Amino acid sequence: MGAMLRALRALVLLLGFYLLSLVLLAALIGLDVLVFTWGHGPLTAKVGFVTVLLAIPVVRGMLMLRTPKGEDPPGVPVTEAAEPRLWALVRELAAAAGTRAPDRVLLTGEVNASVSEQPRLLGLLPGPRHLTLGVPLLTGLTEAQLRAVLAHEFGHFTGGDTRLSALVVRGRVQIGRVIGQFHAKADDKVAADRTRQQRASAKRVAKGKKAKEIDTSGVGATYRTMARIYTAYGKLYLRASLSTARGQEYAADLTAARIAGRDATASALREIPALTAAHDFYLDSYATLGLAARLLPPRGEFFGGFGQLLAAREPEPAGLRTKLPRVPVGPYDSHPPTADRVRRIEALPADGRADEATGAALALLTDPARTLAALEDAVLLDELLAYPRASGWEELLNASMAADLSAARTPLHRALTAYTGQPATLAALLDVIDDGRLWRLAERLPLSEEAAAAKGRAFRAFVRPTLHRSLRTMVLAEFSARSLLRWEFSWTGPATVRLPGWGAGAEGDSPEAVLDAALEDAVADHPDTDRLRALLPPVIQHA
Template identity: 75%
Template sequence: MGATLRALRALVLLCGFYLLGLVLLAALAALDVASVTWAHGAVTGKIVLVSVVLAIPVVRGMFMLRTPEGDGPVGLAVTEAAEPRLWALVRELAVATGTRAPDTIVLTGDVNAAVSENPRLLGLRPGPRSLYLGVPLLTGLTEAQLRAVLAHEYGHFTGGDTRLSALVVRGRVQIGRTVGHFRAKADGKQAAERARQQQAAAKRTAKGKQAKEVDTAGAGVTYRLMAAIYTAYAKLYLRATLSTARAQEYAADLAAARIAGRDATASALREIPALAAAHDFYLESYATLGVTARQLPPHGQFFGGFGRMLTAREAELTRLREKLPTEPASPYDSHPPIADRVQRIEELPADGRGGQDDGPALALLADPARTLAALEDAVLTDEVRQFERAGEWEQLLGSSMAAGLASLDTPLHRALAFYTKDRPTLPALLTVIDDGQLWQLAQRLPLSEQAAAAKGRAFREFVRPVLRDSLQSMVLAEFSARSLLHWEFSWSRPASLRLPGSASDLDGEAGTEAALAAAVDAALADRPDTAPLRALLPPAPQPA
């Protein structure tokens, strides 16, 4: 099916959205006429009011004729003067692919490359083009692999896919907004009804009466019904408009292999899912490490640290490259499974191109460090940019761990609150244990029915895992509060720590963990002994 026929089919399906709206409006109007004819008084007014309320989002959805501007990925637009090598590569590949180069290049913070076009006449005539290029992708790919990725994206241009996508996206946006409006209204009705019933229940309880169970199943049911109708059409729309999408991806892969070489295309396809998984891990474990302490990595390192982690964890990346996804992300995913795409490319005859290592793609940028810093300013929110900048990654780790431990709130903390007027602390807990009240304290922990029914040794075995985790955390919090913990930062493995006192004489991380685990186990034994834990604690500060 050609681009024009695909666009026409998308246009027909988009018209179906408007037809669905007209049918619903006609049904609501018929309901109003019937109520006026057959019903009387307040019933007629309620029916007309409900139909008007339901008609408003339908009409709004029908008049969303244009996709709002600025809906593309947030990023840093770069000019040809600022990034001449990148633009030269982009233009070179456009000529090789036989298509028009993009008018704009936007660097983003995602592991992704994408092209878009703002066509005219509902996608039947071309318009301005944009290339969105993720800096983490540049960080992890070689220049040869990047050429393959860009050639793949240009394959969508030559096939007219970007013009088709304008219609598809428009339909998705319109249907999605209409469904979202109905669901938001239903949720609002449900929340209001829940609040009303909870308030009534509180009044009955205050009067000594038994409160009724809160039941909001019927709240907002008409809105949910309308949302269900549009959701059903949305599924039909997606399945129909994405029926040729996978063929488009295969064709774009072949274009990439023709332009950039078989080996470069296959290796790029293997690399992208590995980079995506690694980047998710990097964001969670490194880049956003200091959020609880309202700290950011050194300027330019929010994205710049990703390359350092990739270098340190090359062995893990190698394993990820071999574990290619064999199933699409969802039934509506436009991309075929990566494993299938790689197999198709690797079955092509060897062409002797693209297998060489020609350096990192990030080197195409004129000043990578400056660009990474500018990208932070472009994509991070105003609130996040106000965070303090750590001088080094080690400082960021220490601040993050200290903030997390300072706000510690474990089940053991909450149980201990019954034994002390002040904020629960480790010394207070050790006093409770020394007084022989550990297992009475454990009765106040959240317990399963089986644990609550257990007695003696069986009960102790049930509660020990919760006690052990909480007590170990309390020990770390106590040392952190006295600035006695030393955290060791690493790009290749989890952060490790060193404890003061007797543990500092032990050899390495394993010895530190073993000393703490042994002291915690002694405190939680059938006959608790807090002496090993107290030996780890520094002397309490003496008053002046």
């Protein structure tokens, strides 16, 4: 579909909103005329009042003439003087796409790149253009892959997609605003009626009568009916506009393949889902590791550590690159499945450009470390920026684990407190075990129906894993509180506990294996705490 036809389609969809609104207003006016002609008394006034209330959201939606401007995500705007190599690449690719370069480049902390435009006269006249570029993309992509990503985005400029989006967004926002107003008015009616019924019920109770059940099931039905009408058109609007958007993505992919090469475009499409998954994992497991201890990674490492993770785990995303999910396209998806996009690109003739620009895209920045630090200031909340910085990832890990262990309240903690009526301590638990009361204590753990019904050895088998995990947590918490352990940081696997001063076991087992063996003894069918007590300093045993 050409740009002119897409513009006409967007305009027709927007005019459909106004036509629907005019039809509804005409229906309300017709209802008023009918009632005032044939009705009499309070009914006419009530109907007139209701139709005016229903007409207000419709008129407000029609009079919202300006398209709301989307807010830029938090990020670092970069000038051509500050980042000449990046801007040179941007201008080169825009020229290759046959379009005007963006007026502003914003670096963000997201695994994403996008372009936008602020046209005038509903997209008839061009306006300022923006490029939003995620630093995690620069971290994980090669320069050739980045060229493909940028060429794709500039393909949207070439096709007029960003200018036409003003029409689409305007209709989408106007429909959503009208629906929201009708739902808000319905909710207000429900709240007012509920309050009225509650007051009436309270008066009945005060008179010694039985309170009536609150029922608001039919309240606000007229408003919700109007909302459903606009919702139905909104679904049609989204289906039509977003199906067009999927075609625009295919066209932009072809622009990328023409400019950056077939292989670079296909590999970028394969790489981005893997980077997205890796970045989500990094944020959850590393960047925010110290928040419980109110501690941030070293300066610049909140985003900079992502590169270290990718380097350490380089082979792991291979499966995500090669086996892209073929998710069916829903009617409201703006992008086709990545697998289909890759298939189309890889079906193009080879162009012999597989070995171009294989260096890291992050090297395009003049001073990556400075940019990563500035990005933290722009993206992180002021409350987080006030946290002190760890000297390294090892310190961050140890502080985080210490905070988690000190706040740990396992099922065994709660069961022990309920059983003894005293604060849950490791020393108290060891005494309970030595007194032969462990399995009576275990009956106070949260149990499934199957576990609660089990007896003897079957019961012990059900609860033993919970006991083992909780007891290990209590032991580590006691050691951590006395600075008797540390954690070994790793980019490639889970953190490993280190217990300074512990030697290997009699058979050369690691200190961790020695601890696990002692824990198994303590929760065995016939519990024995001797090996565990031998590992604990006296101050813990008798706390």
